[in-house]
Amino acid sequence: MPRVKACVKAGPGQVNLVDRDLPDPTPGQALIRTSLTTICGSDLHMIDDFPVPAGMPQGHEAVGVIESVGSGVERFKRGDRVVSSCIVSCGHCYVCEAGDTSMCRTYRAPLNVLFGCQAEAYLVSSADRNLAVVPADMTDKQAIFAADIMSTGFAAVERGHLKPGQTVAIFAQGPVGLCATAAAKYYGAGRIIAVESVPERVAMAKRLGADDVVSPEGCVERIKELTGGRGVDLAIEALGKTATFDACIKVIRHGGTVSSVGVYAGISTLSIPTSDVFFQFTLVTSYCPGGTERLQFLMNLMQSGKVDLAPLFTHDRKLADIASSYDLFRQRREGVLKIAVTP
Ligand SMILES: [Zn+2]
Ligand SMILES: [Zn+2]
CATH class of the missing domain: 3.90.180.10 (Medium-chain alcohol dehydrogenases, catalytic domain)
Incomplete structure (x- = not known):
């Protein structure tokens, strides 16, 4: 022993x-x-x-x-x-x-x-x-x-069924979010938009493949702008907060996917608006x-x-x-x- x-x-x-x-x-x-x-x-x-x-x-x-x-x-x-x-x-x-x-x-x-x-x-x-x-x-x-974290970050992209050329937004570039950025790059995303404001994390997101990094403040409008008003094919929640989950729903295109890997500590329910993209979208959650x-x-x-x-x-x-x-x-x-x- x-x-x-x-x-x-x-x-x-x-x-x-x-x-x-x-x-x-x-x-x-x-x-x-x-x-x-x-x-x-x-x-x-x-x-x-x-x-x-x-x-x-x-x-x-x-x-x-x-x-x-x-x-x-x-x-x-x-x-x-x-x-x-x-x-x-x-x-x-x-x-x-x-x-x-x-x-x-x-x-x-x-x-x-x-x-x-x-x-x-x-x-x-x-x-x-x-x-x-x-x-x-x-x-x-x-x-x-x-x-x-690599398994979790990659699962966010794999289970979000990203197709080569598609646009993905990744909310928060902590260790798991950064792995999701690397995964999006590996699986051939056409454009990767990371949401982050901490300077070192912004720099690492770019190093791992993010094309654009936008600040959390006003990120929904900015992502809509960057995608010509369309929204992204896949939004990844890698923070585990209500605000980022809500933002994911708002930035996906019609028919798009929200892939959630955040741990919602202390948050027992999330809500989904039943208008707009609700009529046809995919929500997937993953555990490592x-x-x-x-x-x-x-x-x-x-x-x-x-x-x-x-x-x-x-x-x-x-x-x-x-x-x-x-x-x-x-x-x-x-x-x-x-x-x-x-x-
Ligand atoms: Zn861990
Ligand atoms: Zn078993």
Whole structure:
């Protein structure tokens, strides 16, 4: 039973680094020695907004090296360098078999989130289908994007059925929104309009493929202007606020699509006006797709050089400084996008 340093929720708005006993892996599990982890907007929701109990280990994005596996794990072994899906799925329930792994009925949302990666080591259940070996020539700082934000950002575009040449608006250029911008570029959007005002995020949006970046104030009118009054084919909500969801509905063309990946923390309902585009439009929501195949697909894209997300890492910190790193990330100081946290 390894004893590890782990980041846990200390109370609302607070995390702590504690010593924690990790149980040995049970059947199907892998115990992974963390090489790299990071802080996600969802971690802030766990700490600040959701009724996650104090003491809950934090973190769901990581790359590491397998230390041991429980019985029944066949595809991975001690010494493999792996990235783990941030959403755990079983692979054999009817929802997994239908391909909607993030809605697995064995590991049910929200408990299918891989808690506990912000630690020296962590456990992954159903390891045979929630891990992927990282190619030798890929860095931890690349591979870790497959765990969550790249998968989520790409899902926003994929499930929005973007066709090459179409126009897309992406609301907010935080880490997930930026991944959606990279995805829109990769899938051949004709024009990418990002909505953002933080200078470093504006610059990164342009670097990853945004043709225009408009400020949130007056963005609906500006997007209508930029599209000759038509609106966009696809609007992506990547912030999780009522105002941006409303704006998405307002900027799509007739027959267009709203694709939502924001986490609406503290917002229990959204409303949709029943006039204008309502008569025929598509609304799709997505929760980070996981599983070995998905991880491999995303790593292939990065390995090919067609998608490069490594510049999103703006800061390097040690696990010992996790509490101050949460504050930095929460307050969006110093142009922070992603913080590379090493044990
Ligand atoms: Zn995340
Ligand atoms: Zn399942």
